[in-house]
Amino acid sequence: MQNAQELIEGSCSILLLTDDGIYAARDRLGRTPIVIGKKDGAYAATSETCAFPNLDYQIEKYLGPGEIIRITEEGMEQKKAPGDRMQICAFLWVYYGYPSSCYEGINVEDVRYRCGAALARNDDAVIDMVAGIPDSGIAHAIGYAIEAKVPYKRPFVKYTPTWPRSFMPQKQEVRDLVAKMKLIPIKELIEGQRVLFCEDSIVRGTQLQDIIQRVIDYGAKEVHMRPACPPLVYSCKFLNFSRSRSVLDLASRKAIREIEGDEDTDTPDEYADFSSEKYARMIASITRRLKLTSLQYQKLSDLVTAIGLPKERVCTYCWDGAE
Template identity: 30%
Template sequence: MHEKPKEYCGLCAVSGGADVLDRVHQGLHTLQHRGQEAAGIMVSFQGGECRLHKASGLVAQVFAAIPGSWPVQDIRRAISHVRYGTAGGSTAMNAQPLMVNIAGHTVGIAHNGTICNAYSLREELLHEGAIFQTSTDTELILHLMARASKSCNGDLWKALEEALRRLKGAFSLLVMIDDLFAAARDPFGFRPLAIGDFDDGGYMVASETIAFAVTGASYVREVEPGELVIWGAGNRMVSRQFAPCVRRAHCIFEHVYFARPGSRVFEDSVYEVRKEMGRVLARECPVDADIIVPVPDSGMYAALGFAEESGIPIDMALSRNHYVGRTFIDPGVNSSRQKLVSRKLQPIAEALQGKRVCLVDDSIVRGSTSRTRVHTIREAGAREVHMRISCPPHKFGCYFGIDFPEREALLANKVPAGDLCRSLRLDSLGYLTKEGMLSCVKARGPEDYCCACFDGNYPVMPDQLDRRL
């Protein structure tokens, strides 16, 4: 993707087994692509004592020296989080997990997603006298739990269920209460959350299964939509359904762009889905070109599928500088972002000169960096430049955790469909259809996916006060 929406969050937890801290640290590191702004780990020890370490920065920076005062061998469970704020702004105070005291118990929470009645709930809680320490959606859950704990006679697990039933939107959660641990997922299952286990009796819960691969955990299953799974005494897994799942609405954009190709999300391999998207795209929008050029890294697997299906050779004619940090800056600072994007990808003239080039990328958001890239590829000597995109045009915002720019800034809304190709100064442009995109997922049906940023059909609408797109 050229103009990346803000990444959101990644979750990883370990319950029981050996090397809890090392496993959670390694697992979290594999999820760095889901958030680069801040990282945190909260651990619990036998007897219920909990400690927390979090800060702004990458996982490797934040945990360069794991807190020396922690008796690492006594850690029983850990929850962790990487963040790039989609709600609540980009300040260190919003780093997660959050850790508070509720009715004498230590409660920790880490959250991926966006609660789309957050504004209304916050207003209600403020009116009742609540004091917020952060501006994240996540803190709301703790306040709702604290209030519900009275009516639940101090049973904080019941209070958590009550709190979750009040939320609208997307939430995959890790929760620690003293030395017990739980994972929960909203009733639509917008964001992925999977359970793995280790041979020594330990469990891991993570946003993506790539975290299992590096730590030696085996995939068990997903946390189901509307399910709360608690690891209690003896590290036994207990499942509760806190709300019914009326329909699934998994985020198709996880397969298009966000998740790592080495992961399984929503029971499908991201690698296979993404490559299949390229194959279907080649059938739907064939091109007469000499070389297929992936836009690294996100267009890589779709380009492989496209080249395989079309029989056109693939060539790595864009060289990526891996030492340039995030290419996403403030959405308003377009020129700065473009400078970074230009530094990140350089065209290789020897591969492009005199060629008819077909770029394959996963999506176009604003269009400005695509335009710049096409220009530089022509300058490097390409005779023709075509572009194929492995999802439909983005026309709508997302209320469920992906921070696209406002609708007016999306290229597909700014420029009439017939003028898109000319606007990007391309020789031809083709997008994958929605039907083609959904034909690539196999484990679940097309009706189990959210495609709202493409078709405007939101599985759940935010409260009026929360409609900010």
């Protein structure tokens, strides 16, 4: 297991059931979590602590980066000590972590409230309501609404039976259809209103473009967007959470190509700098393409603060290219 973790590029956390116990191994940089739960002499290993409460398990141990343990009826035996360096994926808290889960003892829902509050503190938009793009945008929006003292409303309700996660299908047209059919608009809450949406992130932007157009068609006076993380400038090479076939699919890279006129732009570092002129031009391009009144992303420093871990222990590669 240790050899596999050293050879495999990306993230590889392993749970192995054998005749003499369960082996649990967290990937060498801790990008994905492994947590051990305990109750009445029984043990469980999972990546999501949300699996524990309804089964009456208590969190016993968060495995460290590269740590390997064996679990038997006698208890836990450490087979390999954890390494010093950790690079847990920040996107766990931003998007794909379950709200009731904790990673490194830090709850997902709490972090999303703090992300939303940080967005509000840096904003001066005059709006009538705050809304979240379901599902993961909701907690960010609640945090924003509480901090800004603006009503939180639901101009879209979600219908999920029979539909998969909208980012899962490989074909873009299928992803767009799924995203559209799952969100049902409420015209009475939209018409004539200045609406600010919080979203976990903007990856390709195609589904968001459709949502914004529907809000405009239903008579919104203004549509503002506040993603809870910075622009995704680099494609994840560790977990591939976005399902993008190419880094050029990213909304930020489309904007960079529009500005640079070069489809092979491999040095987007200046566009990842929040204070640069090129960053401002990139945001303006995305704003125009999405037909937004305004677009303001989360600062990376505010996101890291909301998570509550030192930056060097969090993977932020997709935003700043740091490894």
